[in-house]
Structures are given as C-alpha cells and as structure tokens.
Amino acid sequence: MQYSIGVEYALHCLVYLIDLPVDSPIGIKELSAYQGLSETYLSKIFGKLSKAGIVDSVPGVKGGYKLAKSPDAITFWDVVTAVEGDQPIFQCQNIKDKNYFYRSKENNDACASCTPSDCLINMVMLDAEEKMRDSLRSRTLQWMNEELERTLPKETREDARAYFKKNIKVK
Amino acid sequence: MQYSIGVEYALHCLVYLIDLPVDSPIGIKELSAYQGLSETYLSKIFGKLSKAGIVDSVPGVKGGYKLAKSPDAITFWDVVTAVEGDQPIFQCQNIKDKNYFYRSKENNDACASCTPSDCLINMVMLDAEEKMRDSLRSRTLQWMNEELERTLPKETREDARAYFKKNIKVK
Numbered sequence: 001m002q003y004s005i006g007v008e009y010a011l012h013c014l015v016y017l018i019d020l021p022v023d024s025p026i027g028i029k030e031l032s033a034y035q036g037l038s039e040t041y042l043s044k045i046f047g048k049l050s051k052a053g054i055v056d057s058v059p060g061v062k063g064g065y066k067l068a069k070s071p072d073a074i075t076f077w078d079v080v081t082a083v084e085g086d087q088p089i090f091q092c093q094n095i096k097d098k099n100y101f102y103r104s105k106e107n108n109d110a111c112a113s114c115t116p117s118d119c120l121i122n123m124v125m126l127d128a129e130e131k132m133r134d135s136l137r138s139r140t141l142q143w144m145n146e147e148l149e150r151t152l153p154k155e156t157r158e159d160a161r162a163y164f165k166k167n168i169k170v171k
Numbered sequence: 172m173q174y175s176i177g178v179e180y181a182l183h184c185l186v187y188l189i190d191l192p193v194d195s196p197i198g199i200k201e202l203s204a205y206q207g208l209s210e211t212y213l214s215k216i217f218g219k220l221s222k223a224g225i226v227d228s229v230p231g232v233k234g235g236y237k238l239a240k241s242p243d244a245i246t247f248w249d250v251v252t253a254v255e256g257d258q259p260i261f262q263c264q265n266i267k268d269k270n271y272f273y274r275s276k277e278n279n280d281a282c283a284s285c286t287p288s289d290c291l292i293n294m295v296m297l298d299a300e301e302k303m304r305d306s307l308r309s310r311t312l313q314w315m316n317e318e319l320e321r322t323l324p325k326e327t328r329e330d331a332r333a334y335f336k337k338n339i340k341v342k
Contacts, residue, residue, distance in 0.1 A: 001174050001255045005262050011292045012266045035266055076295055084172045089260070091176050095183045098207045120318055121182045124247055128306035135299035147291055 006045045006083045009037055013046075014079065016164060017055065018071045018145045019157065025064030030167045034160070045083060052082030072142035077133055090125035177216045177254045180208055184217075185250065187335060188226065189242045189316045190328065196235030201338045205331070216254060223253030243313035248304055261296035 013031050020026060028046060032039040046065055049055045056068040067074070096119050149157065184202050191197060199217060203210040217236055220226045227239040238245070267290050320328065 001172065001260065002258065002262050003172050003260055005264060007296075008262055008264055008266060008292070015292075037266070076299070087173065089172065089174055091173050091179055093176060093179055095179060095206055095208070120315060120322065121179070121186075124307070124310050124315070125178075128247070128303045131306045132299045132303035135302045136295070139295050144291060144295070151291065 001089070003080065003084055006041070006048070007080055009035075009042060010045050010049055010079050010083050011076070013042065014049075014054075014067075014074075014141055015144065015148065016160060017065065017067050018141050019161065020066070020164060023066070024164075025058040025062075025066040026164055026167075027064035030064070030164060034163055034167075048082050049079070052078065054078060054082055067141075070142070071145060072140050074141045075137050076139045076144075077136035080136060088126055089129055090122065092119060092122040092125075094119065096121075172260070174251065174255055177212070177219070178251055180206075180213060181216050181220055181250050181254050182247070184213070185220075185225075185238075185245075185312055186315065186319065187331060188236065188238050189312050190332065191237070191335060194237070195335075196229040196233075196237040197335055197338075198235035201235070201335060205334055205338075219253050220250070223249065225249060225253055238312075241313070242316060243311050245312045246308050247310045247315075248307035251307060259297055260300055261293065263290060263293040263296075265290065267292075 012035060016026060016031065016034070028039055028043050031037070032042045046055060046057075050057050050065070050068075053068050054074055055065045058064055058066060183206060187197060187202065187205070199210055199214050202208070203213045217226060217228075221228050221236070221239075224239050225245055226236045229235055229237060
C-alpha cells in the first residue's frame with residue numbers, strides 16, 4: 001500500500017515553483033525535462049494541484065504554472081490530499097455490525113446505536129493516521145525552501161535557477 | 172490510497188481469537204460465517220498472519236487458528252505489516268538525483284553524496300509515517316480486548332462466546 005508516485009512528483013516540482021521570481025510561471029515541459037519525468041503524467045498531477053488551489057495555471061504561450069498562494073500557506077498534507085484525496089487509509093466496513101447476531105436481529109438495540117465511527121478498531125486506526133496527518137500539516141513549502149537553502153550545495157540551487165531562467169518565458 | 176480490506180478483516184477476527192479458551196482454535200469457516208466475510212479471502216489473510224507469527228495453524232478436523240503468542244505481545248502495527256508489508260507509504264524514487272545536471276554529469280560531487288534517505292522530502296514523509304507507526308505500535312491486542320470488555324454491551328461479547336463455543340471443536 002503506497003501513495004502514487006504523483007505525490008513524490010508534486011513535491012519535487014513545487015521546490016522549483018517556490019524558488020522562482022514572481023510572475024514567471026514554469027511549463028510542464030520544462031519541469032518534466034529538468035527532472036526526467038513523464039510530461040503526460042505530470043500534467044495530470046498539476047491538474048490536481050490546480051483544482052486544490054495550490055497552483056494557478058497561467059494560459060498562453062508564456063504560460064505555465066505558479067504557486068496560487070504563499071508557500072507558508074501550503075503544507076505537505078495539502079499536497080498529499082490534492083494528489084491522493086483525503087479519505088482515510090484504513091477502510092472501515094463496519095464489520096462489527098454485520099455479525100451473525102446483528103444480521104439476524106434487525107432491531108437489535110446494541111446495533112442500532114452503532115456507527116462506523118464508534119468501532120474501537122476504526123478509532124485506533126484513524127487516531128494513528130491523524131498523527132501522520134498532523135506531522136505533514138506542520139511542514140510548509142516555505143519551511144522546505146528554507147531547509148533546502150540551508151542544506152543543499154549552493155551550486156545545486158543555482159544550477160536549477162539558471163536552467164529555469166533560461167527556459168521560462170519571462171513576461 | 173488505502174490499506175486493503177484485509178487489515179480490517181484481520182483485526183476484527185483477532186478479537187474473537189483473543190477471547191477464546193486456550194487450545195480452542197477457531198476455523199476460518201466459523202470466523203467468516205459469523206462476520207459475513209468471504210471464506211476464501213479470509214484464508215489468504217490468515218495465511219499472512221500465520222507467516223508473520225501472529226497466529227498458529229492447528230491442523231486436523233478439530234483444527235483452525237489460535238494466537239501464536241500472548242495478546243500483549245501483538246500490536247496493531249504487527250497486524251498491519253503482516254497484511255500489508257512494511258514498505259513505506261511514500262514512494263521515494265530519488266528524483267533529485269535524476270535532474271538535468273546530475274544526469275549529464277556522472278561524477279558530480281553533490282550527487283555522489285546523495286542517497287534516497289537524505290532527500291528532505293523523503294525524510295519529512297517518512298518521519299510523518301513513523302508517527303503513525305508509533306501510534307499503532309503502542310496499541311496491543313490485550314489493550315483492545317480490555318477496552319472491548321469495558322465498553323461493549325455485555326450481551327455482544329456473550330453472544331460471540333456462545334456462538335464460537337457451539338461451533339468450535341473443543342479438544
């Protein structure tokens with residue numbers, strides 16, 4: 001059970017969108033060429049990011065994508081849910097209410113008060129997921145950008161800036 | 172992105188295995204009939220639980236499955252990994268080392284020092300997953316059994332005990 005590779009693609013692409021001058025959108029073609037990723041698949045991922053309000057599509061020959069809001073207002077969790085949706089990882093099918101006795105006694109009192117949410121197993125699983133979500137909500141793209149600036153070799157970021165400066169169509 | 176329904180099935184079945192007299196294995200047939208689950212699919216799930224050392228298969232006409240160790244030595248995380256495996260949810264394909272410059276400079280120093288583990292994005296995602304894992308490691312089957320005893324209507328547990336007592340083949 002894994003997130004689709006789209007989560008990895010999205011987060012890596014956003015690194016370059018944060019680091020660009022304002023009003024200089026990057027095209028899917030440039031992002032995919034730079035990182036060696038499938039252009040078609042990346043288009044789909046950016047469609048999801050756009051729908052979630054994380055990036056804005058700038059139409060036209062000089063178009064592409066740019067962040068739709070400040071990087072300190074976009075968390076890792078926002079990106080994960082944009083690509084994967086926000087349904088729980090754990091599938092509760094409310095098994096406890098389908099057992100032999102409840103199946104055969106439609107008006108059973110114990111069952112009538114049961115909902116998926118009050119199943120102990122479901123609660124333990126969702127509580128654990130919430131710990132993961134909280135951790136991802138605490139990390140913003142702004143934080144990521146600052147960490148990369150602090151930890152990556154200077155050359156790595158300069159190479160990327162130079163590449164996209166050359167390849168983007170500055171207005 | 173979701174866990175397979177097998178995680179839900181496994182946890183719900185284990186509730187009944189904890190609650191049985193020692194040396195009274197329950198068969199897949201009884202477990203599936205009681206809960207209205209597919210017998211074939213449940214067999215596959217129990218194959219995984221057995222391989223992971225969570226349950227023991229008791230062969231023969233009076234056979235079935237029983238816990239392989241004390242319920243306080245089995246955590247929710249053990250059950251999840253038995254069914255789903257323990258690979259990370261986040262797929263790191265080390266995109267950062269495949270970019271335009273690193274692709275074209277095989278001996279690039281920055282790249283030579285890179286491994287998937289030191290990608291910031293991978294570290295954030297794995298750290299978040301670890302929060303979820305820790306939460307699931309903190310909950311044992313013994314704890315679950317005590318909570319169910321405390322919170323479920325008395326009748327619910329007694330119904331289940333009576334059902335399996337009638338249907339299991341006591342040695």
